[in-house]
Amino acid sequence: xxxxxxxxxxxxxxxxxxxxxxxxxxxxxxxxxxxxxxxxxxxxxxxxxxxxxxxxxxxxxxxxxxxxxxxxxxxxxxxxxxxxxxxxxxxxxxxxxxxxxxxxx
Numbered sequence: 001x002x003x004x005x006x007x008x009x010x011x012x013x014x015x016x017x018x019x020x021x022x023x024x025x026x027x028x029x030x031x032x033x034x035x036x037x038x039x040x041x042x043x044x045x046x047x048x049x050x051x052x053x054x055x056x057x058x059x060x061x062x063x064x065x066x067x068x069x070x071x072x073x074x075x076x077x078x079x080x081x082x083x084x085x086x087x088x089x090x091x092x093x094x095x096x097x098x099x100x101x102x103x104x105x
Contacts, residue, residue, distance in 0.1 A: 006058035013045045017059065022068045028052050028059070029076075053091050060099040 005014065020026065029035060030052055035044045047055055065072040073096050075089055 009058050017063050
């Protein structure tokens with residue numbers, strides 16, 4: 001059995017992360033994202049019951065941000081006129097900054 005793997009990461013996602021390389025992408029999205037229709041060219045791993053922040057934290061514990069691309073992290077943009085609450089983005093940015101600093105240290 002492996003040690004120190006965040007418990008919320010299912011084996012299927014661990015396999016995907018192990019197979020990823022420079023330039024590959026992964027989308028972390030909430031339950032409103034149309035994963036089944038958008039993910040036809042990839043694999044969809046549902047993690048019901050976990051927040052994007054929890055999943056992001058767990059992934060970044062194991063997986064470094066790609067230093068060979070201009071923008072290793074991007075956020076979905078709002079649709080014009082959308083009033084959606086994006087306050088969670090600040091939490092995502094905080095998590096990303098923490099792990100990005102650790103990798104550069």
